[in-house]
Amino acid sequence: MRFLEHPTRHLFFTGKGGVGKxxxxxxxAVSLADAGRRVLLVSTDPASNLDExxxxxxxxxxxxxxxxxxLWAMNIDPEQAAADYRERMVGPYRGVLPEAAIENxxxxxxxxxxxxxxxxxxxxxxxxxxxxxxxxxHIVFDTAPTGHTLRLLTLPSAWSGYIESNTSGTSCIxxxxxxxxxxxxxxxxxxxxxxAAETTLVLVTRPEPSALQEAQRTSEELRxxxxxxxHLVINGTFxxxxxxxxxxxxxxxxxxxxxxxxxxxxxSLEQTSVxxxxxxxxxxxxxxxxxxxxxxxxxxxxxxxxxxxxxGPMFSMDGFTSLRSLVDxxxxxxxxxxxxxGKGGVGKxxVAAAVAVALAERGLKVHLSTTDPxxxxxxxxxxxxxxxxxxxxxxxxxxxxxxxxxxxxTAGADLDExxxxxxxxxxxxxxxxxxxxxxxxxxxxxxGKDGIVVLDTAPTGHTVLLLDSALxxxxxxxxxxxxxxxxVEELLPRLRxxxxxxxxxxxxxxxxxxxxxxSLQRDLRRADIEPYAWVINQSLSxxxxxxxxxxxxxxxxxxxxxEVRSLHSKRTVxxxxxxxxPTGIAGLRRFVAQVKLKQEDTTVSIS
Amino acid sequence: xxxxxxYDRAMCCSTGVCGPQxxxxxxxxxxxxxxxxxxxxxxxxxxxAQDAAQYAANSTVQKMLEAEGVDCLPLIFVxxxxxxxxxxxxxxxLALWTETKLPVKNMLPMADGGCSGGxxxx
Numbered sequence: 001m002r003f004l005e006h007p008t009r010h011l012f013f014t015g016k017g018g019v020g021k022x023x024x025x026x027x028x029a030v031s032l033a034d035a036g037r038r039v040l041l042v043s044t045d046p047a048s049n050l051d052e053x054x055x056x057x058x059x060x061x062x063x064x065x066x067x068x069x070x071l072w073a074m075n076i077d078p079e080q081a082a083a084d085y086r087e088r089m090v091g092p093y094r095g096v097l098p099e100a101a102i103e104n105x106x107x108x109x110x111x112x113x114x115x116x117x118x119x120x121x122x123x124x125x126x127x128x129x130x131x132x133x134x135x136x137x138h139i140v141f142d143t144a145p146t147g148h149t150l151r152l153l154t155l156p157s158a159w160s161g162y163i164e165s166n167t168s169g170t171s172c173i174x175x176x177x178x179x180x181x182x183x184x185x186x187x188x189x190x191x192x193x194x195x196a197a198e199t200t201l202v203l204v205t206r207p208e209p210s211a212l213q214e215a216q217r218t219s220e221e222l223r224x225x226x227x228x229x230x231h232l233v234i235n236g237t238f239x240x241x242x243x244x245x246x247x248x249x250x251x252x253x254x255x256x257x258x259x260x261x262x263x264x265x266x267x268s269l270e271q272t273s274v275x276x277x278x279x280x281x282x283x284x285x286x287x288x289x290x291x292x293x294x295x296x297x298x299x300x301x302x303x304x305x306x307x308x309x310x311x312g313p314m315f316s317m318d319g320f321t322s323l324r325s326l327v328d329x330x331x332x333x334x335x336x337x338x339x340x341x342g343k344g345g346v347g348k349x350x351v352a353a354a355v356a357v358a359l360a361e362r363g364l365k366v367h368l369s370t371t372d373p374x375x376x377x378x379x380x381x382x383x384x385x386x387x388x389x390x391x392x393x394x395x396x397x398x399x400x401x402x403x404x405x406x407x408x409x410t411a412g413a414d415l416d417e418x419x420x421x422x423x424x425x426x427x428x429x430x431x432x433x434x435x436x437x438x439x440x441x442x443x444x445x446x447x448g449k450d451g452i453v454v455l456d457t458a459p460t461g462h463t464v465l466l467l468d469s470a471l472x473x474x475x476x477x478x479x480x481x482x483x484x485x486x487x488v489e490e491l492l493p494r495l496r497x498x499x500x501x502x503x504x505x506x507x508x509x510x511x512x513x514x515x516x517x518x519s520l521q522r523d524l525r526r527a528d529i530e531p532y533a534w535v536i537n538q539s540l541s542x543x544x545x546x547x548x549x550x551x552x553x554x555x556x557x558x559x560x561x562x563e564v565r566s567l568h569s570k571r572t573v574x575x576x577x578x579x580x581x582p583t584g585i586a587g588l589r590r591f592v593a594q595v596k597l598k599q600e601d602t603t604v605s606i607s
Numbered sequence: 608x609x610x611x612x613x614y615d616r617a618m619c620c621s622t623g624v625c626g627p628q629x630x631x632x633x634x635x636x637x638x639x640x641x642x643x644x645x646x647x648x649x650x651x652x653x654x655x656a657q658d659a660a661q662y663a664a665n666s667t668v669q670k671m672l673e674a675e676g677v678d679c680l681p682l683i684f685v686x687x688x689x690x691x692x693x694x695x696x697x698x699x700x701l702a703l704w705t706e707t708k709l710p711v712k713n714m715l716p717m718a719d720g721g722c723s724g725g726x727x728x729x
Binding site (some may be wrong): 024090091092093096097101103104105107108109162257407411412413414415416418419420422423426431 | 610616617618619629630633634635637639640642645655656657659660662663669672673676677678
């Protein structure tokens with residue numbers, strides 16, 4: 001990995017969920033530590049599995065990693081950071097102010113803003129406050145999936161800019177008000193991110209078009225924020241070792257095609273390819289192997305050689321259901337919402353689109369609403385057209401502008417010029433986008449009254465925040481006198497109604513995506529929302545394989561498939577890996593049709 | 608000149624734009640306070656979430672919170688006396704309590720007269 005030859009003090013790893021950010025950041029940190037540098041590895045992912053990958057129990061403070069000298073690691077836990085922050089603000093007044101006042105304060109500090117600001121505050125301390133990290137030569141950040149990271153990285157600019165331009169000084173800085181003394185740190189954070197001698201941004205991606213597109217978007221967005229020292233890691237490139245395995249050949253072709261069509265914005269970046277590993281990249285030894293793969297991919301011994309193909313277990317499809325039978329269950333109802341949830345890169349959009357197409361083909365009126373910024377779905381399906389299927393997209397910038405105009409025209413209508421200016425200023429706070437997107441989301445859910453709505457993702461990209469907002473707003477709804485839109489007022493009851501909203505938790509049969517999905521499910525349950533089913537996407541398990549790397553991966557899937565079935569989900573859909581990307585109506589049709597659960601097909605040998 | 612103090616509930620921001628629906632009362636009140644300040648009064652606005660020390664330091668606020676809970680908020684003081692509780696007052700009321708003259712509504716200039724030369728309106 002060339003970015004390790006002259007490493008900067010800060011290294012950021014970002015990318016969609018499940019692309020291997022944790023593996024890559026851990027491998028880099030281990031490599032730096034092995035070279036004698038003092039390294040701090042930090043995960044900012046709320047669903048971090050750094051502990052599992054490193055084999056060390058971590059906390060919110062730097063902990064020495066077992067088996068690697070000079071390496072320390074820690075998790076920034078946003079929940080914990082928010083709880084600490086809340087206690088810092090409220091604690092001193094317990095027993096001083098009446099109980100009712102304390103309760104009111106706590107309520108205010110449990111909103112989504114607090115969570116976000118508190119996590120950001122922790123992050124800013126590590127990046128912007130020299131004293132906190134002076135013990136280390138390098139700080140490696142393993143960040144949460146893209147949406148959240150962008151938010152984290154844009155916040156220093158957004159809030160600094162907002163505070164600078166806020167002339168009234170009184171208003172909408174929200175929970176940040178208690179952190180104003182941290183301004184210096186935010187400024188330093190912003191500056192440090194833009195300094196190529198200090199910070200390297202490593203974009204991690206899989207050799208797949210959607211992941212590469214997202215890497216390109218992230219790259220552009222961060223460049224516009226002045227983060228220019230970028231490096232691309234393509235993780236999981238694949239060459240078939242067994243030419244008689246048609247699936248391996250198909251996978252090799254798919255991979256080569258994706259790399260051949262590298263998005264323009266990525267071509268100029270320095271690149272590192274990391275070959276697809278046959279097993280899970282858990283433990284220090286596995287991490288040390290990645291490093292070798294990265295530096296000299298061709299001559300290295302592939303770890304897949306260690307896999308004993310002959311002892312492949314029989315894979316049973318018992319207990320799994322098919323996407324098609326799920327669609328049959330949905331089709332019985334003429335209205336309601338079907339929502340795919342999960343981290344980026346697990347195939348939420350494909351699953352949502354496939355379900356929408358299948359329902360429309362059963363003669364139902366279906367509206368598919370996507371937040372997929374690439375919008376390739378929209379163009380792909382609109383060109384072909386399908387009776388009964390309409391598609392729309394929630395564009396954050398567009399809904400934010402609409403919301404600003406609406407507020408100025410309603411709440412701002414009776415204000416004098418100064419009053420209007422004050423309101424306009426508050427509406428430029430970074431909170432506004434959250435609210436605007438949240439309202440657009442509530443409106444999409446409300447459309448389920450009159451037909452079937454399929455929603456492809458949590459619009460904020462950060463479901464936890466979304467749900468916390470729904471909860472906090474719901475409380476507010478019950479006490480605020482002003483008229484709330486019906487869609488917002490009814491949002492939580494609708495999401496909680498199992499006959500109205502059916503949530504599909506989408507995941508991949510790998511460690512990080514499964515654990516992220518489990519944590520998502522816990523958040524949903526905390527809000528009294530029960531997912532309808534889990535969809536395990538891109539599984540190799542039902543496929544007849546011979547290629548040793550793929551057989552190794554297939555075997556590696558087993559424990560995650562079992563974990564999902566036994567611990568997490570009462571209804572589990574297994575979608576096999578597809579040799580062709582499921583695009584266009586024909587592709588989506590195949591996506592639904594693929595698994596046949598006839599009795600004779602229920603067991604497939606994997607070797 | 609008067610000293611006006613406002614003790615709000617715990618809120619995200621004083622104009623309410625952080626909520627799912629902006630209550631028009633909030634931006635209006637924020638604008639009215641701006642106006643009071645421009646008229647030369649001292650205005651201090653506190654938010655329970657961010658300025659709890661102010662609530663603890665004021666025994667009247669403490670007592671009212673004790674007796675009524677947060678329902679007494681917003682509490683409005685003018686020169687140390689409570690003038691309003693549990694609601695956001697109008698600009699007219701603020702003017703009354705602080706003995707401030709409200710601007711006379713601008714009248715449309717008449718067709719003839721009402722506009723002397725050099726005033727710039729013709």
